[in-house]
Each structure stands twice: as C-alpha cells, then as structure tokens.
Amino acid sequence: MAHLIYPHLCLFSYVLRDETQDSDERESFQKDLIAGTVYRYGRGDTEQYLITSAIEKQESQSLDNLKLLKEIVLAKTGSCDRELGRSWLVFGVLPEGEDPQNIVRSSCEILGIENLSDSADQWQGAKIFECGLENQHGIVALYSSLDEMKAIAGEALQEWLYLLQFRHKVNWAYGNTRQIKPLLSQHLFPKPSSIMSLTMQDVEVSELDLQNLTQDLKQNLTLLSQYTECLSFLEFQLETVKTNLENYRSRLSSMSAKGSHSFQKLSQFEQIGSRDVRQIERDIATLTIGLRVREKTTDTIRGLVELEQAERDRRLEAQSQKFQDSIAVLGVGVGSVAITASFAAAKLEDASIVQSVVKVVPAPMRVSPWTEGAIGVLMCSAIGILFAVLIRVWLFFGKGRKSR
Known part of the structure; x- marks a missing residue:
C-alpha cells in the first residue's frame, strides 16, 4: 500500500437552500488521534459544506488510514435530496521515492472513484491530480514539503471550495x-x-x-x-x-x-x-x-x-325563433277567434231576446239558433285564420328586411 506524509481527507458537499442571508458555522471534532472540522457556509442559494480530517502524526502513514478518515467524514454528513454534488480531496506530502500514481490509484480505490488521471497539474508547489467524473469526483494534491503544505493549505481549501461548487452546479443543471x-x-x-x-x-x-x-x-x-x-x-x-x-x-x-x-487537466472541464x-x-x-x-x-x-x-x-336560435313565431301566430289566431266569438255570442243573445218579445215576425222568416251558431263559428274561424296569415306574412317580410 502506498504511503503519504500527514495525509488529510476532505469532503466538499453542496446543497440547495432557500435562505438568502449569508451564514458561517464551524464545528471541531476529535476522536483518538483523528482531528477534524466541519465548516458550513451559506452563500446565495447554496449551502457549502467542508469536512476536513487528519491523523495528527506528521510522518509517513499508510493510505489504509484513509478508510478510517472516510468513515468518520461520512458520519458527519447526512443524506439530502437537494444535494448538488460532492468531491473528495486527498492531500499530504509526497514521501521521497514514492510514485505519485500509486498514491492516486490507492486513494481512488478507497474512495470509490474511477482513476482517470494520467498526468498532473502544478499549483503552488503541489502536483494536482483530478479523478472521476461528475459526482464521483476527487482531487489528489501532493506537496513537496510539510512547511509548504501548512503555509498554503488553508487558502487552497477556500479556492477548491468555490471552484468545485461551480463545477457541480454545471453538472447538476445539465443533469x-x-x-x-x-x-x-x-x-x-x-x-x-x-x-x-x-x-x-x-x-x-x-x-x-x-x-x-x-x-x-x-x-x-x-x-x-x-x-x-x-x-x-x-x-x-x-x-x-x-x-x-x-x-x-x-x-x-x-x-x-x-x-x-x-x-491543463482542470481546464478540460471548460x-x-x-x-x-x-x-x-x-x-x-x-x-x-x-x-x-x-x-x-x-x-x-x-x-x-x-x-x-x-x-x-345558429341552428338552435333559428329553431327557437321559429317556435316563437308559431306561438305568436297561434296566439293571434286564438285571440281573434275568442274576440269574434264573444261578439257573435252577444249578438245571438240579443236576437233571441228580441224574438221572444216581438211575435209579429212570420215563422218562415225566422232563422234557427243552430244555424246562427254555425254561421258564428265559421265567421270566427275565418277571422282567426285571416289574422294568423297576416301575422305570418308580416313576420316573413320583417325577417327578410333584417337579413338584408
């Protein structure tokens, strides 16, 4: 197993949030020789989590210790369906004679990240290896000296914190x-x-x-x-x-x-x-x-x-209008018949009174009541039909003028 001097394991996690006010929280933890810190930064619509851990022995250690560090770091995180993504960072001092690729390969194997790194970038005295894709993503930073690592580690973590946030937001939105x-x-x-x-x-x-x-x-x-x-x-x-x-x-x-x-490697994400x-x-x-x-x-x-x-x-309106016209014609006809019948009945009543009083009219000259009634009915019907026809003609020509 590969070795690394004073190895550190960090996890960057990004979660969507609803708050807009900036916030900063920090919590330190200690377990036996393992010390670490949980940083929580609220920036805009994103919650940034940075969890660092290290075994406090400034000497060469087997990378098997990363398994323990990983277990402790993951215990400090929770599952969240609003997580944008997460990245691992392994950094330490490269021991003399140690092959950097062995360290990268062992780190990726422990963290469950696909090792795609075949070359390294140089940044502030460290060799930078990028591994994995999308959310299964990690970076290995190997420094040449312990003093150099201590001098730059704090600033470097802040730079990685923001750079990786932008990376995960791109992948999240595209996903x-x-x-x-x-x-x-x-x-x-x-x-x-x-x-x-x-x-x-x-x-x-x-x-x-x-x-x-x-x-x-x-x-x-x-x-x-x-x-x-x-x-x-x-x-x-x-x-x-x-x-x-x-x-x-x-x-x-x-x-x-x-x-x-x-x-060169990190710019490929662009x-x-x-x-x-x-x-x-x-x-x-x-x-x-x-x-x-x-x-x-x-x-x-x-x-x-x-x-x-x-x-x-239109069809319903036409049918409704036709029905209304029929009712109007029928009403006029019935009304005309009723008026005429009333008038005829009054005349017949007057005639019967006169015949009962005046007896001088010869019998052959008289008209029977049944005949007079029949004549009245015919006259009423004729008048009703005449008025109905006149109303129908008037409605027909009236609609014709409106349509024109």
Whole structure:
C-alpha cells in the first residue's frame, strides 16, 4: 500500500437552500488521534459544506488510514435530496521515492472513484491530480514539503471550495435537462395521423363531433401548457450552466495566476461545459419546433370547435325563433277567434231576446239558433285564420328586411 506524509481527507458537499442571508458555522471534532472540522457556509442559494480530517502524526502513514478518515467524514454528513454534488480531496506530502500514481490509484480505490488521471497539474508547489467524473469526483494534491503544505493549505481549501461548487452546479443543471428532455420529447409532436385528419377535413364542420373536438382541445391545451413550462425550465437550466461555467473559468484563471501555472487537466472541464451548453441549445431549438407544431394543431382544433359551436348556436336560435313565431301566430289566431266569438255570442243573445218579445215576425222568416251558431263559428274561424296569415306574412317580410 502506498504511503503519504500527514495525509488529510476532505469532503466538499453542496446543497440547495432557500435562505438568502449569508451564514458561517464551524464545528471541531476529535476522536483518538483523528482531528477534524466541519465548516458550513451559506452563500446565495447554496449551502457549502467542508469536512476536513487528519491523523495528527506528521510522518509517513499508510493510505489504509484513509478508510478510517472516510468513515468518520461520512458520519458527519447526512443524506439530502437537494444535494448538488460532492468531491473528495486527498492531500499530504509526497514521501521521497514514492510514485505519485500509486498514491492516486490507492486513494481512488478507497474512495470509490474511477482513476482517470494520467498526468498532473502544478499549483503552488503541489502536483494536482483530478479523478472521476461528475459526482464521483476527487482531487489528489501532493506537496513537496510539510512547511509548504501548512503555509498554503488553508487558502487552497477556500479556492477548491468555490471552484468545485461551480463545477457541480454545471453538472447538476445539465443533469436536470437530461431528465426532463425525454418527458418533453414523448408527446411534444402531435401524431402524424391526427395532423392529417385535421388538415384533410372538408369544410363541412357541422359533421364533426363537437364533444370529441372539445376533448381534444382540452388535451392539447394541457400539453401545451406543460411543454411551455418545461421549455422555460430548460432555458433556465441553460442559463445556470452558462453562468457557473463562466464562474468556473474565472476562478480557475485566478488560481492559475496565483500559482504561476496553468491547469491543463482542470481546464478540460471548460470544454465539457461548453459541449453541454451546445447540447442544451440544440435541444431547445428542436423542442421549440415541436412546440410550434403543437400550437398550430391546438389553434386548428380551437377554430373547428368555434365554427361548430357557432353553427349549432345558429341552428338552435333559428329553431327557437321559429317556435316563437308559431306561438305568436297561434296566439293571434286564438285571440281573434275568442274576440269574434264573444261578439257573435252577444249578438245571438240579443236576437233571441228580441224574438221572444216581438211575435209579429212570420215563422218562415225566422232563422234557427243552430244555424246562427254555425254561421258564428265559421265567421270566427275565418277571422282567426285571416289574422294568423297576416301575422305570418308580416313576420316573413320583417325577417327578410333584417337579413338584408
């Protein structure tokens, strides 16, 4: 097993938070020869956790001790579904004659990180190795002397704290886009069969089923709202990636200036982040096209529903008006008959009174009451029909003038 002088194990963890006020907390712990500190920094929308641990023996030690340090560090952390990501940092003094690659390989094996480091950057007297991908990520910093490590360790931890935060925010935001894209792509484009059925419809909208059309309209409006919101979410994540990638680039440049060396390995993340930006931009462009197709389909269905509804309303209005006209004609006819009948009944009553009083009229000249009643009924019916016909003609010509 490889050895390292005065090995330290640190964990950087980043969690989303709702508070906006900055906060700083510090807690030290001690267990046998292992000493450590838990730092908690609240910055903006992110909670930064830095947990450091070391065996207080400033001598060469087996890297097997990292297993114990890892166990203690993990005991100080909790599970959180809002964690953006975490990175490990192993640093110490490289013993004389020790192969740096053996230290990197052993450290990655203990921490469960894939060892992808084949070369090292130089920064402030230390060889810097970057290992792993995304959240399974680690850095090994090997100093040439103990005094040099003590002089720079505190400042270096602060630099790593912010640099790694920007890195994890880029990966976190890009990961969000990968989760939501399949959901967007699933039903974004309408089925070709549904598009053809709408575009090939005859103008005879009245034959369409209004109920089915209304249901289709509701479904399309729901999908349209969901995809518009998701597309806005993608655009927000794109801006998050861009902002934190620029912050990463700026912080790395500042660190390079302090150490008078450029980071060849760590700067490769800038290329990965730029690739992520281009991918999200392509996704947004593709999904925007699908959204426009969905919008046009929704507008078409809405137009068909409105046409069919207007046609049905027109038919109902015509039927209602026809019924009202019939009632009006019937009412006039019945009223006319009633008035005429009342008048005729009064006349018949007067005639019967006269005949009962005046007896000088010869019997053959008299008209029987039944005949007079029949004549009255015929006259009432004729007058009622005449008034009904006149009202019907008046309504017909009156509507004709309104329609013109």
